Amino acid sequence: MQKQQRHNSLRSISIRLISYTCIFLVFLAFSSFSTIRVSTVQFAAADGLEITADEYIVEQGRPYILLFHEQGSSRGEFKTIARRLCKINYNCLAVDLRNGGNDNFVSNVTVKQLRDGHAKADVHDIEQDVVAAINYAYEKSNLPVILFGSGANGSLSLLVALNNENTRAVVALSPGEYFMPGLKVQDAVAQLKKPVFITSGKSEFPYVSELASGIDKEYLTLFEPRQGEGMRGTASLSTTYDQNTEYWIALLVFFKDLM
Numbered sequence: 001m002q003k004q005q006r007h008n009s010l011r012s013i014s015i016r017l018i019s020y021t022c023i024f025l026v027f028l029a030f031s032s033f034s035t036i037r038v039s040t041v042q043f044a045a046a047d048g049l050e051i052t053a054d055e056y057i058v059e060q061g062r063p064y065i066l067l068f069h070e071q072g073s074s075r076g077e078f079k080t081i082a083r084r085l086c087k088i089n090y091n092c093l094a095v096d097l098r099n100g101g102n103d104n105f106v107s108n109v110t111v112k113q114l115r116d117g118h119a120k121a122d123v124h125d126i127e128q129d130v131v132a133a134i135n136y137a138y139e140k141s142n143l144p145v146i147l148f149g150s151g152a153n154g155s156l157s158l159l160v161a162l163n164n165e166n167t168r169a170v171v172a173l174s175p176g177e178y179f180m181p182g183l184k185v186q187d188a189v190a191q192l193k194k195p196v197f198i199t200s201g202k203s204e205f206p207y208v209s210e211l212a213s214g215i216d217k218e219y220l221t222l223f224e225p226r227q228g229e230g231m232r233g234t235a236s237l238s239t240t241y242d243q244n245t246e247y248w249i250a251l252l253v254f255f256k257d258l259m
Contacts, residue, residue: 076106190214
């Protein structure tokens, strides 16, 4: 009996993997011939700081995924990722936040504006940048957005989604307790009642699992890599990481469930 149950369990896992692989291939094929129009845009945060972002448009009126880089990075972090997300019929907005630097040979223009204007860059100030991006995308599409952040800006995306009515869901890659002692993310996000996808590398997975432990399981998708040690943040989705496919499959299944 135990052998039969184990056989059925393995068969069930195999069927799920095949199904997810099919979903993955369908999503990559879907809209594969669509033209992606890329332009650099600017909009203002509440304190007047000019925010720079790269806008990836598949079709006017489509919902947006807002892409927020790792701290010390730039919108260039999402050059490849944004184009792949566009294949599932989302427009994307990759934003230079004020806690950035450089990535993929792309300088963070918002940081330059910050230095020139002597503006501030604590967590509440960075939150203004996120909210400004939400307002920009919502005004373009009149549809709720998905926040997609890495590292500290993954944590910030979770926090902003708590009270922002124009946010539909959140993807947080390697979030953490970046705002202690003033703010504990784990306690705050326990109140989040929107679909959430959280993942990380294997070594940090117990930590991010604890951070997400208060989120209602009805809303939470928590993905642990199985095909190796995984990677931190957006590196897990990079074409340079050989095992990126399992991350993409899990992520695309999450997006499929949102449709």
